[in-house]
Amino acid sequence: MAQFTNRAQLTYNNIVTMSNLAVGEIQDVLSINKTAVRETYTAQDRITFAINIINSGNTDLSGLTLTDDLGLYNAGTLTLQPLSYIDGTLKYFRNNVLQPSPTVTLTKNGISVTNFTVPAGGTATFLYESATNEFSPLQQGGMITNTAELTSSFTSVSASATISASREPELSIMKSISPVPVVENGTVTYTFIIQNTGNTPADIGAVITDVFDPILSNISVTFNDVQWTAGIDYTYDTTTGLFTSAPNKVTVAAAEYVQDPVTGSIEVIPGTSTLIISGII
Numbered sequence: 001m002a003q004f005t006n007r008a009q010l011t012y013n014n015i016v017t018m019s020n021l022a023v024g025e026i027q028d029v030l031s032i033n034k035t036a037v038r039e040t041y042t043a044q045d046r047i048t049f050a051i052n053i054i055n056s057g058n059t060d061l062s063g064l065t066l067t068d069d070l071g072l073y074n075a076g077t078l079t080l081q082p083l084s085y086i087d088g089t090l091k092y093f094r095n096n097v098l099q100p101s102p103t104v105t106l107t108k109n110g111i112s113v114t115n116f117t118v119p120a121g122g123t124a125t126f127l128y129e130s131a132t133n134e135f136s137p138l139q140q141g142g143m144i145t146n147t148a149e150l151t152s153s154f155t156s157v158s159a160s161a162t163i164s165a166s167r168e169p170e171l172s173i174m175k176s177i178s179p180v181p182v183v184e185n186g187t188v189t190y191t192f193i194i195q196n197t198g199n200t201p202a203d204i205g206a207v208i209t210d211v212f213d214p215i216l217s218n219i220s221v222t223f224n225d226v227q228w229t230a231g232i233d234y235t236y237d238t239t240t241g242l243f244t245s246a247p248n249k250v251t252v253a254a255a256e257y258v259q260d261p262v263t264g265s266i267e268v269i270p271g272t273s274t275l276i277i278s279g280i281i
Helices: none
Strands: 002-006 009-012 015-018 022-026 030-036 046-055 061-068 073-075 078-080 083-085 091-094 097-099 105-107 110-118 123-132 143-151 156-165 171-178 187-196 209-211 217-223 234-236 242-245 256-259 266-269 271-280
Touching: 030 143, 046 061, 046 110, 046 143, 046 156, 091 110, 110 123
Parallel strands: 030 156
Antiparallel strands: 002 022, 009 015, 030 046, 046 123, 061 110, 061 143, 073 078, 083 123, 091 097, 091 123, 105 110, 143 156, 171 187, 187 271, 209 242, 217 271, 234 242, 256 266
16 A cells, blocks of 8 residues: 655745644555466476456456566676566466457567456456576576566556576486497497486486396496496396396486576586496397
8 A cells, every 4th residue: 555645734924834744545456466386497497477466446447567577687787587488378367267368568578468457346367388598597596586567557566476496406318329330249338328407416316227138248337437336236137138226326416507697598517427338249
């Protein structure tokens, strides 16, 4: 609520008398709140936001404008937008009834929707999807605060939703074989590259399994250039070709994140580990 004050002046026989200070209050009829469907995000993620507008007055309010900054933040002299609006995802509800979608305008400060109505004693709700991009902070403690502002000819109200970078490993694995081709009864080498693009190291629970077909014999296993021992670091069944690393032996460091001071884009440098298995085919 906004307060206003007023004081009167009385003049009589060249004498000026001031009244007391009267204090009034304007009750806002429009209010807004904003929420994210999920509280955390990762790289190349999709996040859904909901914006709810309430009209507590007894008159329909039209000609309204809603803007959303898509998480704008400052990095040095740069102003960066860590979320990208996904075209065609905005939905507009009036009193929970789906309406034709209004036009979404992309601006340098986010998105805007204009000339819509909130019914008397009712609500207008907007749902839309956004995607994290190259400006999204991914390090531990990283967060995005996304602010929406509702404006009309008589008021302006805003609401924000904050989401945090997920604190967990994000692992991927790539496998290669050499030489190609390999001669019969020759030695073949499988190389596994495990990458972590998350902000937390993978040091518990990661296990690699593989079934070699054709079955390998006389295998040799190294992990990050350290020789592994059968029965301790891994198991291998020479009758089925099943290889399984022991629990907690596969570890991968957390990624590093480097922000370009000129463009503001964030480069992800994955943590990497290498498993090499050689044997006779």
